[in-house]
Amino acid sequence: MAAVWESYKPRLREHALSKLSSDSWQSADIGTGRILDQTVEAIEIQDAGKNLTNNLVFWQNRYGHANRDHRALLEAQSNPSLRNALEQALFDHFRADRAEGESFEQIAELIGRKYPLTAYLFFLRDSAKYMPIQPTGFDRAFDALGIDFQTLRQCNWSNYETYNAILQGLRPSIAKAANLSNVRLVDAHSFCWIYSTLLKQELEGSLLPKPGASGTGHIIGGRQKSIIAMRYSVEDTAKNSNGQRVERVVKNKDLRMTSSQLEEYIAALLDLQDNKCALTGIPLQFHGDGADPNLLPSVDRIDSNGHYETGNLQVVCRFINFWKSDSENDEFRRLLMLVRGEEH
Numbered sequence: 001m002a003a004v005w006e007s008y009k010p011r012l013r014e015h016a017l018s019k020l021s022s023d024s025w026q027s028a029d030i031g032t033g034r035i036l037d038q039t040v041e042a043i044e045i046q047d048a049g050k051n052l053t054n055n056l057v058f059w060q061n062r063y064g065h066a067n068r069d070h071r072a073l074l075e076a077q078s079n080p081s082l083r084n085a086l087e088q089a090l091f092d093h094f095r096a097d098r099a100e101g102e103s104f105e106q107i108a109e110l111i112g113r114k115y116p117l118t119a120y121l122f123f124l125r126d127s128a129k130y131m132p133i134q135p136t137g138f139d140r141a142f143d144a145l146g147i148d149f150q151t152l153r154q155c156n157w158s159n160y161e162t163y164n165a166i167l168q169g170l171r172p173s174i175a176k177a178a179n180l181s182n183v184r185l186v187d188a189h190s191f192c193w194i195y196s197t198l199l200k201q202e203l204e205g206s207l208l209p210k211p212g213a214s215g216t217g218h219i220i221g222g223r224q225k226s227i228i229a230m231r232y233s234v235e236d237t238a239k240n241s242n243g244q245r246v247e248r249v250v251k252n253k254d255l256r257m258t259s260s261q262l263e264e265y266i267a268a269l270l271d272l273q274d275n276k277c278a279l280t281g282i283p284l285q286f287h288g289d290g291a292d293p294n295l296l297p298s299v300d301r302i303d304s305n306g307h308y309e310t311g312n313l314q315v316v317c318r319f320i321n322f323w324k325s326d327s328e329n330d331e332f333r334r335l336l337m338l339v340r341g342e343e344h
Helices: 002-006 008-020 034-043 071-076 080-094 100-110 115-125 135-144 157-178 185-204 217-239 259-272 318-324 329-339
Strands: 297-301 313-317
Touching: 002 185, 008 034, 008 115, 008 185, 034 071, 034 080, 034 115, 071 080, 080 100, 080 115, 100 115, 100 157, 115 157, 135 185, 157 185, 217 259, 217 297, 259 313, 297 318, 313 318, 318 329
Parallel strands: none
Antiparallel strands: 297 313
């Protein structure tokens, strides 16, 4: 699994270094844009021929420019002051052998404390000492391993030093457990990332065994618990929504099926939707340790003026149900597609 999933990282690094070409940088290049351009090239890697895509940094413009990790580098291309500061920091980082802590803090500050990008630049500098980072994923793995340490919103040198030290400390344990003679730092990184990914898939229900397989209790239990919770929520909403007037008129929302019918219908919807949010396609998570409350499933009425009945229900992420509120379903879907850059 590690070989199939993770062997691309050393190859990606070598490819990025060839794009970066920092050995050719001269101090006279600082401020010209050359250092910045080559750094961007070393980030924006998507080479189908070499089967390489840089997924260590969120650089693609799928969810808007503001969410790109290297946003500051792109903006600096037309900002002489920022371009000069960034190119000086990058030159010092790769060519002047500047002290790691000073380099980390300066780069992090200039790029808006983007932890994955800062760590990626250190990974390019020395992969024997420094690893990339995806805070949410690694925090999930550390928590499951009983390691009391968090990286989310902690982009600073002290945190990054500790992060790499934890990975270094895992190497002998992994070597002993797997009976391997040489476990590199990148292997410890891969172990944590694979573990985190499997934990996430378990929460999403995508590790569900085929029907009839043994050992299904824990995962199915989480999904069933979520179905029951949704049933209770629907019944409570219907019971307390009978058109009464408080500060506003509450719409009448009838439940037009029995409790058991509702549970069966919710389960069928989850199967139909492949355990994903009907409006976004985001994998749903089910009740259990480590589940993200915003990604738990929630029953939504397609027609907000209609009732809880067959044909008018869908299962969405809890936060999507909150955002949609009483919006018209087709209009809400249209707006979501616009956010994705797609007309619908």
